Amino acid sequence: MNIALGDWPVASNAGADPAHVDPRPLAIEASGLVKRFDGFTAVDGVDLRVPVGAVYGILGPNGAGKTTTLRMLLGIIDPDAGSRRILGAERPHDVAHAIGYLPEERGLYPAMKATEAIAFLGALRGLPLKEGRRRAHELLERHGLGYAAERQIRQLSKGMAQQVQILGTLVHRPKLVIFDEPFSGLDALNQGKLERMMRGLAEDGTTVIFSTHVIAHAERLCDDVAIIAGGRVPFAGPVDVARDRIRPQVRLETRAREGAWRAALPADARSEGAFWTFSLPETGVEPLLRALIEGDAGILSLSIERAGLHDAFVAIAGAAAARALEETPEQEQGR
Template identity: 75%
Template sequence: MEEGLGEPSVADNAKPHGATAAPGAPSLAIEARGLVKRFDGTLAVDGVDLSVPEGAIYGILGPNGAGKTTTLRMMLGIIDPDEGTRRILGHDNPRDVARLIGYLPEERGLYPTMKTYDAIAFMGALRGLPLAQGRERGRQLMEEHGLGYAIERQIRQLSKGMAQTVQLLGTLVHEPKLVVLDEPFSGLDAINQGKLEKLIRSLAERGTTVIFSTHVIAHAERLCENVAIIAGGKVPYAGSVNAARDRIPAQVRLETRRRDGEWTRVLPQGARQEGAFWHFPLPESGVEPLLRALIEGEAGILSLSIERAGLHDAFVAIAGEAAAQALDAEPDAETAR
């Protein structure tokens, strides 16, 4: 089992400089409008709009090649969009607030001969944290995350899980107000994926905005209130997880003692029978009128359950079967289910 992630140690965050919002509306950590990016004539991102409230945990969902990484890099100012605008922590130029941002790229990379706390300090220094302070915080973070025994080890002496933890701590060492994680769960075993989810929740509880990309929908469903779905460089949906799930009617699963009779006429059109169970969408009138009709018709109800659609079902309905199949084909897709 890989050594893993622990509790975060990030100071309480103040409001970002220059952030403004309409009275009563939540302040936005990120606002992107009409982002477009082409590479060698190929359209990689096609008119992406995103709004991420301060303090939110926001997920960007889609298979590899959908445009997730390119979108994140445009928002962070690592690359410039060909068209569109982005505003981050109240600034039009993302580079103006680079020191307030922690970014974990999809491509993991640390200098193999560096000691762990030096690697953390080095990443903090890239965001303006003095090296001496970074080394002190690096040691403290390693201790707090249960890796104190590895403080003097070189990166090349660590397991893959430990190395990913060190890089994540380096992303947080300068106490950013916005944390951007590109496929952070990739390569972690199920236990460490759970620990990372706990870490993300703890960051948000402290007021830090967390935005992460993933091709594993289960993480977003557990963590996020709002998500954006990216497929083919476009965003067919951006909004709440609940609203996405509500696009598909809840399904009723009914088991009765009697298999036939007049009572079957009260079942909605399209109801199908599989063995001892009936399956059909929940009627718009709700379940109460149906229950009364079943009781009056002496159907003999043995069990009745209402199953709300999951985010994966919503993804299929919104992005299409091809995008869903590409999503499910990713290596880590089954691990988190």
């Protein structure tokens, strides 16, 4: 099936300025996805719009509905309600050859050699075995695993086997790659390698979507995220828009401790030793600076710090969801 970018819908950023329309076409568009299991609603009305060439994170704790959402997008399971459009197709299976998928349940045949395992995963997406073997050798060499090419999977460490499966996800050169908790089980060095790989894929025009319960990965990698909690998505859009839900924090150090200038400090200002901390006033910092200077406060330092994605997650999803996110064990991959 040929896919033309002109057939794809255009992205609009939920939560962003409604006057702004993202001109990028969409790799994924999902609206109102619902999935129930034995009367339990695992996903409840999820909307997603993932631009072509983006690194897009689905961020939430274990049990939030991440894996179920990804499986509906892929057509592994069908939604009970809602619609999805993947790479321009209404049916995910029509474009399966253009999708790479790393599931949360890692699994390779232990007796297979690394090269054969990668070629086999490519063959499942329509890549001829001979070409798959050639590309497998190339990928293993490129990613520093050439020495493991002829080793059986059972002879590899858990982290190495996971890297082999990641390469098998990419061997057929997909247009869209979906990773479910890809960083679980990797040490810090290999997590960094995977982050660089994901950025490289996006730079080459491949769309990357991944689920995670680790905010740091999403904050480093993503321009856009969906925050999911309790099967719902209270926010989907640019990371910057999520962070802007919380006013930047000002940290001020003054030589004087008293004076008429104190009246210019916002109502939420609190003293921490020699410092004052408070939310940036809606009028900006300039009127405050003027009052501090005219009041001879003696400004020793002033910094303005924008909220991080963690603070945004707490503000958007709530403290309980944030605690669940932090308590999700690394070995438990989020659903």
